[in-house]
Amino acid sequence: MDVCDTSLALGLGVGGRSTASSSGTTRRRQEVPCSPLRSLMAQKQPSLMLSLPHDVYNGETNKGSEEGRQARPSSPHSTVSSFSAAYTPPTMKKEKDDGGGGGEEADTARADSRGGSYDDNDDGSPRKKLRLTKEQSALLEDRFKEHSTLNPKQKHALAKQLNLRPRQVEVWFQNRRARTKLKQTEVDCEFLKRCCESLTDENRRLHKELQELKVLKLAPPPVCMQFPAATLTMCPSCKSIRAAADGPKGGGGGGGGAEPFVVAPAKPHFFHRFIHSASC
DNA sequence: AGTCGAGTAGGTCTTACGTCA
DNA sequence: TTTGACGTAAGACCTACTCGA
Structure with a gap:
């Protein structure tokens, strides 16, 4: 009988998510993308096969997630545009019904009463960068915790509440998602590194044991075996x-x-x- | 140097619309 | 004339990358 091979296969199957993590099928991701490692971490136990399923994100995807879909204007000719008053591509129609947001564009242009850092100046002078107030940030954070994405209705409501333009809210969420993901990637990377080290040690130890067993096999059988x-x-x-x-x-x-x-x-x-x- | 709001490129998806068998 | 399949344009929204305050 042969001694089985005890070497450990450390498979780090980092499934390649194409740059288009938007591998297409998804329109509206409802939550912070669940990292492929979330479940692993939850187990607190690295597995021998540390594969990152190709598209966990897509597992969450919602070809059928109708919430986003419904929230989305069903037609290009309908309703809500996410573009701000400051940026309206020539090809785009001005939003017609804006869900009552018709007036809010005017509001939001004067978004901050705390210094007017954001003004839509047509005179060509560069726009100053907005800094959100603590209150605004806090509320945005709260909403983000609830849902990492917003449907147009929520976006407009939140914008109104914060006295910002919907576009600003949208951008904030986009940036927040991107940066959350970045942080998560770093954490995942660290975790994988530790797993790798741990498994390498384990592999080494098992090899050592294997050698010991081989030696034992050559030696006379232990007493109990007699x-x-x-x-x-x-x-x-x-x-x-x-x-x-x-x-x-x-x-x-x-x-x-x-x-x-x-x-x-x-x-x-x-x-x-x-x-x-x-x-x- | 790090943070963060914002712009841009490029991608997918849906819908409306025209054409054709 | 009607109808279903198909291609295309437009719009919305996303991620990734980047810039600059």
Whole structure:
């Protein structure tokens, strides 16, 4: 019999998500993309196969997620535009019904009352960058925690509430998603690194054990092995292995008080979280 | 140097519309 | 004339990248 190969395969199947993580099928992702490693981390146990399923994100996807779909204007000629008053591509129609947002574009142009840092100047002078107030940021954060994406209705409502343009809200969410994802990627990367190190150590250890076993195999069998298998019994409670006193053949004079040979319960030498299932 | 609002490029998806068998 | 399939344009929205305050 051959000794099986105990080397560990460390498969880091980093499924290539094409740049178009928007692998197309999704329109509106409702939540922060669930990192492929989330589940792994949840287990707190690296697996031997650290594969990143090709598109976990798409698992969440919602070809059928109608919330976003419904929220979306059903026709190019309908309703809501996410573009701000400041930027309206020539080809685009001005929004007609804007869900009551018709007037809010005017509002939002004067978005900040705290210094007018954001003004739509037609005179060509560069626009100053907006800094959101603490209150605005806090509310946006709250909403982001609830949903990482907004449907147009929510966007307009939030914009109105914050006295911002819908476009600004939209951009904030876009940036927030991007930066959340970036952070998550860094965390995932760190986690994978640790997994890799851990598995490398484990592999090394198993190789060492394998060598030891090979040496043992060449050595004379341990004492317990000198008994015929049929004469060995294991105590169900203490798991001790005993040589049965009255074996089929050799009971002979054993019946008396002859203390049978006792082998201490074997430690599960090979047990390890990584290989437990495999060895069982 | 890091943060963050904003612009842009390029992608997918849906809808409306025209054409054709 | 009607109808279904198909191609296309337009618009909306997304991610990724980038810039600049």
